Amino acid sequence: MISTADLAPYAGFVLRDAAIPELPGHYRGKVRENYDLPDGRRLIIATDRLSAFDRAITAVPLKGQVLTQIARFWFDRTRDICPNHVIAYPDPNVLLCQGLRIMPVEVVVRDYMAGTTSTSILSMYKAGRREMYGHRFPEGLRANEKLPQTILTPTTKAFDAGHDEELTPERIIEGGLLTEAQWAEVSALALDLFARGRELAARQGLILVDTKYEFGFDAEGRIILADEIHTPDSSRYWFAGSYATRFEAGEPPESFDKDFIRRWVTARCDPYRDELPEIPTEIVLEAARIYVSVFETITGQDFPLPPADEPVLDRVRRNLAPFFPLAAP
Incomplete structure (x- = not known):
């Protein structure tokens, strides 16, 4: 070390x-x-x-x-x-x-009820919302709890220092941000990338909680992964060994100390x-x-x-x- x-x-x-x-x-x-x-x-x-x-x-x-x-x-x-x-x-x-021509949509994949920003599901859930990003959330979820299933929570891509805004699949397609086929492909890719990340992180004693992906189009129109992937700047990690004990005690999960x-x-x-x-x-x-x-x-x-x-x-x-x-x- x-x-x-x-x-x-x-x-x-x-x-x-x-x-x-x-x-x-x-x-x-x-x-x-x-x-x-x-x-x-x-x-x-x-x-x-x-x-x-x-x-x-x-x-x-x-x-x-x-x-x-x-x-x-x-x-x-x-x-x-x-x-x-x-x-x-x-x-x-x-x-x-x-x-690349960067997509106007950022794809955030989440496995837990977590987050601190205004676009995080935990912040919205605490404020009383139960429908977010096209998903319906059940009552009684606790902070940092594992979600019933892995979900996509897309936001607008904030160019020129703008702010991310919540999106749904319907808004993405009907608003012309992506075609139905493009959104289907990006959704599948994001979930597969997250599954790989979750698997490899688990081998290191880590939980990949959520992450952001940025995609773009090359000159032929193919979808390409851009920016960064699974870094601590774009992803949230918790230590698996202490998660269950801390969750049951109502304590925040142990994570990397990036804010030192x-x-x-x-x-x-x-x-x-x-x-x-x-x-x-x-x-x-x-x-x-x-x-x-x-x-x-x-x-x-x-x-x-x-x-x-x-x-x-x-x-x-x-x-x-x-x-x-x-x-x-």
Whole structure:
């Protein structure tokens, strides 16, 4: 198990920005740098930025690599179910992929009565709703309870920082977001992907609670899995070993501690109004350790630590050189 001492050499090697002027079509996301290339491909560089409170609050060593490699683990293990957008991984933080026409529908698959956002079934259920996303829910369900069956809860794809909105199959089809055949295919793919994820997670002592999938269309109109898959940013995991005991006791399930730095900040200020305190190195390194432990728990593999003697952007540029005519670092 990797310790914070093992990660100390990486404290000065974080990827805060990954702007490469020689590459065209650049746009900056909260944590990823994206490049739409003239030939229709897309380059995605995962930085180490940590976004919270509507801003980037710090950078966590190895975070970008962790999330890229967790997605790689799952893309590799689900390509027999659904083709995905991956072309190559030029660097541990980098994905070269197909450019796709992204569907206007995000598909969320759920196995439990859980969630915290306004579009989660638990929030709606607590507010008294019993019909959601085209499903009828029985009375008496408890927070974090296993649902009678796995369900799809689609939402609109929130472009330009908009908000997701609840959808039903009827609204998707009648509103022209997808054809009936497309929705049937996407539904089947999402349920099959989730079943694979649930099976492999169970082998690692984890419960895959719910997850979001993003699909797109390639130039021939085929449905392709895009974005990421089964990462802790797009999915909820609980630890299976303690779930039953904690559920019966009315306690929240044990899950990955992704909000470690968020809690540290909120204990010291109002992050939406105050200037943020400087986050100590030991706190950032503990967050890095947590991210690495997430990779190792989900995949069952040791995390491949990169050499700690080269700035990450220099390494990225060096690894991209065979793919693109970049200037030397």
